[in-house]
Amino acid sequence: MPDVVFPLDSTKRFTEQQIVGHNRWHPDIPAAVHVARDSSVRVHCREWFDGAIHDDDSADDIRDAPLSTVHVLSGPIAVEGAKPGDLLVVDILDVGPIPQEDSAPLAGQGWGYTGIFATRNGGGFLTEQFPDAYKAVWDFRGQTATSRHVPGVSFTGIVHPGLMGTAPSHDLLGRWNSREAALIATDPDRVPPLALPPLPQDAILGGLTGEAFTRAAAEAARTAPPRENGGNQDIKNLTKGSRVFYPVYVDGANLSVGDLHFSQGDGEITFCGAIEMGGFIDLHLDVIPGGMDLYGVHENAVFMPGNTDPQHSQWLAFSGTSVTLDGEQRYLDSHLAYQRACLHAIDYLTTFGYTPEQAYMILGAAPIEGRLSGVVDIPNSCATVYLPTAIFDVDIRPSAAGPTRIDPGQGVPRSGF
Numbered sequence: 001m002p003d004v005v006f007p008l009d010s011t012k013r014f015t016e017q018q019i020v021g022h023n024r025w026h027p028d029i030p031a032a033v034h035v036a037r038d039s040s041v042r043v044h045c046r047e048w049f050d051g052a053i054h055d056d057d058s059a060d061d062i063r064d065a066p067l068s069t070v071h072v073l074s075g076p077i078a079v080e081g082a083k084p085g086d087l088l089v090v091d092i093l094d095v096g097p098i099p100q101e102d103s104a105p106l107a108g109q110g111w112g113y114t115g116i117f118a119t120r121n122g123g124g125f126l127t128e129q130f131p132d133a134y135k136a137v138w139d140f141r142g143q144t145a146t147s148r149h150v151p152g153v154s155f156t157g158i159v160h161p162g163l164m165g166t167a168p169s170h171d172l173l174g175r176w177n178s179r180e181a182a183l184i185a186t187d188p189d190r191v192p193p194l195a196l197p198p199l200p201q202d203a204i205l206g207g208l209t210g211e212a213f214t215r216a217a218a219e220a221a222r223t224a225p226p227r228e229n230g231g232n233q234d235i236k237n238l239t240k241g242s243r244v245f246y247p248v249y250v251d252g253a254n255l256s257v258g259d260l261h262f263s264q265g266d267g268e269i270t271f272c273g274a275i276e277m278g279g280f281i282d283l284h285l286d287v288i289p290g291g292m293d294l295y296g297v298h299e300n301a302v303f304m305p306g307n308t309d310p311q312h313s314q315w316l317a318f319s320g321t322s323v324t325l326d327g328e329q330r331y332l333d334s335h336l337a338y339q340r341a342c343l344h345a346i347d348y349l350t351t352f353g354y355t356p357e358q359a360y361m362i363l364g365a366a367p368i369e370g371r372l373s374g375v376v377d378i379p380n381s382c383a384t385v386y387l388p389t390a391i392f393d394v395d396i397r398p399s400a401a402g403p404t405r406i407d408p409g410q411g412v413p414r415s416g417f
Helices: 170-185 208-218 291-295 334-350 357-364
Strands: 003-008 033-035 039-045 074-079 085-096 109-115 132-140 144-147 160-166 243-248 255-261 271-276 279-290 302-304 313-322 369-376 382-388
Touching: 003 033, 003 074, 003 369, 039 074, 039 255, 074 302, 085 160, 085 255, 085 291, 085 334, 160 208, 160 243, 160 382, 255 271, 255 279, 271 357, 313 334, 334 357, 334 369, 334 382, 357 382
Parallel strands: 003 039, 033 074
Antiparallel strands: 039 279, 074 255, 085 243, 085 279, 109 132, 109 271, 132 144, 160 255, 243 302, 313 382, 369 382
């Protein structure tokens, strides 16, 4: 096992740890640890809400989830000799739930959760159809996930970090804030908002204190979106065996990681759509000097996915086009097309007895494949969503016999109002 360079104690909150990480992006956050090039390390990670979500049958914690506190990230990790213009080479050697802790209150201790966020608290990909908060709890048995809230489904998780990235430069941070502020200004009262501006409230900035903390907290970027440094990309295939090449913008690269997922479908469509958990990740870190110019990778990571994904051989795929539910034609709107494909899949699964919310949870948590299938044939783009048929206890393929109804059980808990 590699040396643990960022340890976490499950009995303590994130801010009470031996080494304190951060929940905002800012170049002035000092490195929490320093490692040599060509070294392997283990990093402990907390689930993104630091224990605010519970293993129970209420969704009130999802309704009240404190978005101002996320994501709690382990890092920054400085790599010896890394300079702006280099590429940081990150090999994911292993990743999983909290080791030897398989029954306890923290997500990652034998269980995880998926949430549909209420529109007023972030929403989700299908927030117009699902405006309220719901939660599903999943139990882990080895690599398999099952849920008392979504019966008749089990699948092997593609375990991965939802969020990993390098620190931005001051210039890059300024560009993020300027362009996102301009977007917010186009509709400042929108719910959910168009973007999340800097928020000093609940900011955790590692070792920064005093005036330096106050100054940085006022301009530090939220961790919710993916950006040029990587960040919250939610790529389900960044699993064990993957190699990622990140642009380096500051000395040391200052890599941070968190938001571990036991499993996720393409798009993480419910917003908290993966199976969220805490755990560990083993990384090998190295540098390609001058790699950004050598390979033309000046923004956004490139990666080589691992080969440990579960192997599904049969799929049922649904398609959608860029036409709204009320019949309005949109021009090559691939986002809308994927929404329509997902809604078609949800409608289909309800014929087997699942509630719409259970079906939505399946698409968020199970290893579905999402694809842009046609983006050139005006006016309609086409997107597709592929469901692996083997994850269901019943045969979901269409036949003359009709759908086999499952018992939906207690269903997915909905929050009170």
